[in-house]
Amino acid sequence: MKNKISLLLCLLIGLSGYSQKFEGLADTPPMGWNTWNTFACDINEDLIKETADAIVSSGMKEAGYEYVIIDDCWHGERDEKGFIQVDPERFPSGMKALADYVHSKGLKIGIYSDAGTQTCAGEPGSRGYEYQDAIRYAEWGIDYLKYDWCNTENINPIGAYSTMRDALYSAGRPVLFAMCEWGDNQPWEWAKDVAHMWRTTGDIYNCWNCEEDHGSWSSWGVLRILDMQDGLREYAGPGHWNDPDMMEVGNGMSQSEDRAHFTMWSMLAAPLIAGNDVRNMTPETVEILTNEKMIAINQDSLGVQAFKYNSEDGLETWFKPLSNGEWAVTFLNRSDEPGKVNFDWESKKIEDPHFDYAVDFSEVTYSIEDIWNEKELKNTKKTLKATVAPHDVLTLRLKKS
Ligand code: GLA
Numbered sequence: 469m470k471n472k473i474s475l476l477l478c479l480l481i482g483l484s485g486y487s488q489k490f491e492g493l494a495d496t497p498p499m500g501w502n503t504w505n506t507f508a509c510d511i512n513e514d515l516i517k518e519t520a521d522a523i524v525s526s527g528m529k530e531a532g533y534e535y536v537i538i539d540d541c542w543h544g545e546r547d548e549k550g551f552i553q554v555d556p557e558r559f560p561s562g563m564k565a566l567a568d569y570v571h572s573k574g575l576k577i578g579i580y581s582d583a584g585t586q587t588c589a590g591e592p593g594s595r596g597y598e599y600q601d602a603i604r605y606a607e608w609g610i611d612y613l614k615y616d617w618c619n620t621e622n623i624n625p626i627g628a629y630s631t632m633r634d635a636l637y638s639a640g641r642p643v644l645f646a647m648c649e650w651g652d653n654q655p656w657e658w659a660k661d662v663a664h665m666w667r668t669t670g671d672i673y674n675c676w677n678c679e680e681d682h683g684s685w686s687s688w689g690v691l692r693i694l695d696m697q698d699g700l701r702e703y704a705g706p707g708h709w710n711d712p713d714m715m716e717v718g719n720g721m722s723q724s725e726d727r728a729h730f731t732m733w734s735m736l737a738a739p740l741i742a743g744n745d746v747r748n749m750t751p752e753t754v755e756i757l758t759n760e761k762m763i764a765i766n767q768d769s770l771g772v773q774a775f776k777y778n779s780e781d782g783l784e785t786w787f788k789p790l791s792n793g794e795w796a797v798t799f800l801n802r803s804d805e806p807g808k809v810n811f812d813w814e815s816k817k818i819e820d821p822h823f824d825y826a827v828d829f830s831e832v833t834y835s836i837e838d839i840w841n842e843k844e845l846k847n848t849k850k851t852l853k854a855t856v857a858p859h860d861v862l863t864l865r866l867k868k869s
Contacts, residue, residue, distance in 0.1 A: 489633050490642040494664035495706045496767040498644060498739045500535030500578065500612070501528075502714050505672070505743025509541035509589055512558040513566050520573045522746045529575060531758040532767060533742065535612045535644070536570050537578030543591035550597055551604050567609035578612030578644070579605060583628040584619030593619060594632065602635035602643075610643060615663075617649035625653040629662050646711065646739075651696075656703035656710060665709040665739050669696045672713040672743075676725050676859055677802070690716070690729045691802055697736060701773035702822040704737060710773070711739050718744030718753035724860035727840060728800060730756050731861045734766035735774035735788050735798050761839045765796040765865065774798070775821055783807040783856065787818050789825035795834070795866040801856040808855055809862060813848035834866035 501523060503511050520536050523529050542563070544553040554563050563579070570577040581601060582593040594601045594615075605613065615632055617625070629647055636643045647655055647666040655666035673680040673687035680687045688696070693712045704710040715733060717726045733740060742757055749757075765788065774788035774796065782803030788796040795818075801807035813829035820826065827834075829848045836845040836852075840863060845852065847869055856862045 487630070487634060488637050489645055489662060489664065490637065491707065493642055493644045493707075494709065496769065496771065497709050497737050498535060498612075498646075498665060498741070499533045499763075499767075500537055500576075500740075501533060501742040501746060502537040502539050502578070502614075504539035505674070505714050505716060505719060506745050511538060511541055513561055516566055517569055518747050520570045520575055522749075523575060524573050526746060526749060526754055527758050528742070528746065528754075529573070531760065532763055533740070533757075535576045535578045535741075537580070537612055537614060537741065539580045539614065540587050540589040540616070541591060542579065543587070546592055546597070550600050552592060552597070552601055563608040563610075571609065576611035577609065578614060578646075579608075579610050580614045580616065581632075582616040582618055582620075583623070583625075583632065583649075584617065584621065586619045588616055588618035595620070595623070595628075598631050598635040599638070602632070602639040605636070605643065606639040606641035610641070612644040612646065614646045614648055617652065625649055625655070626658055626662070629655075629659065633662050648711075656700050660703070660708045664707060665711040667711045667713060668700055669693050669712060672716055674716040674719045674721060676721060690721075690725065690732070694732050694736075697773075698776075701736075701775060704771070704773055706769075706771040709737065709739055709771075712736060714741040714743040716743055717756055718742070718746075718749055722859065723752050723756075724857055726753065726756050728859060728861045730759070731762060731798055731840075731863050732786075732800065734762050735786050735796060735863075737766060737768075737771055737773045737788075740766055759839070761837070761865065762863065765790065765839070765863075768796075772820075772823060772825070777818060781807070783809070785811070787820075789820055789823065790865075793868055795827060796839075797864045797866060799854070799856050799862040801858055801860055804858045806855050806857060809852055811852040813850075813852065833869050835869040837865040837867070839863040839865060 544555045567577045584593045645663040647663040651668040671687040675689040677691040678689040768790045770791045774786040778785040784800045786798045834848045
């Protein structure tokens with residue numbers, strides 16, 4: 469009898485739609501653009517419209533970028549019934565009209581809120597208003613929610629994020645749910661069924677290897693964030709991704725640093741969320757952000773993050789298993805000196821430390837495609853000799869030949 473009652477309860481909970489996230493929204497890492505890294509609170513509807521236009525005209529949409537995400541500071545006050553409204557000065561036409569515009573370009577729209585009483589910039593948070601906010605977002609036509617963790621006092625993270633997941637699900641409009649609690653509560657251990665992606669670290673900063681001290685918190689350069697991903701790859705996969713934060717490509721690092729940053733985020737199967745002003749990009753930035761071959765590595769259907777195979781004198785070798793028995797390999801030169809690659813494939817057996825992927829180059833020969841330089845590199849029978857410039861990468865795609 470007891471068993472029957474529990475079964476019935478489970479069935480009812482299942483049918484009522486609670487305790488679920490929307491499936492099928494992030495089978496490969498999400499791609500898009502977000503306001504925060506470049507514009508912070510200096511945002512308005514014209515910026516969003518111009519950005520949507522530029523995502524189309526620059527070729528970014530064609531390359532796979534889909535979500536136009538408005539981060540903090542779009543909020544107005546709650547109305548007398550408690551429903552959230554947009555800032556009437558920044559978004560005079562309203563969020564529904566803006567969503568319609570973004571949708572008319574064949575793109576999707578994202579928005580930002582916070583599990584606490586206020587967002588990080590002091591706007592109204594969703595705490596206690598989760599279901600009302602989710603209903604409003606659905607009415608507006610929102611497709612993506614980034615959900616932050618400021619001003620949460622001592623609330624329980626699993627409870628807080630599950631509540632918003634359930635609210636979104638019951639509002640009925642599929643919304644990609646992106647958690648942002650900076651890895652403070654080890655979301656990789658519990659958020660697989662809560663969200664489609666979760667931030668693993670504090671905020672990124674626009675530098676190669678620095679820590680930017682803000683007093684009570686720090687933001688981090690590309691290499692610092694990369695190093696913080698250590699130990700997390702086994703938790704990510706199709707539908708649930710580790711998020712090492714939005715990209716800084718095009719925001720002032722050198723071209724090779726931008727290329728290395730984009731490459732490592734692709735190798736990590738990270739969400740590719742651009743954070744630059746896409747209305748004014750150099751051709752070099754466009755070339756990096758829209759590199760089809762690199763994006764194919766990021767978007768590979770296996771959804772397995774790269775692992776670090778070796779590290780010597782600042783030169784790291786990373787392997788990423790791909791579908792169809794293919795592999796992506798990156799030599800990352802972290803140092804300020806040119807890095808010499810001397811890689812004798814045939815003496816190497818590569819084994820994924822967490823998943824069941826392995827390759828023995830003495831038994832199978834692979835052809836080599838050079839992703840960034842398009843140089844002819846023959847195959848894995850011949851030792852690879854190359855020089856990688858400081859703060860740069862050499863990335864290869866290996867196919868069985
Ligand atoms: C936090 C997040 C950032 C950004 C800001 C907005 O710092 O980590 O990505 O959303 O809040 O205030």
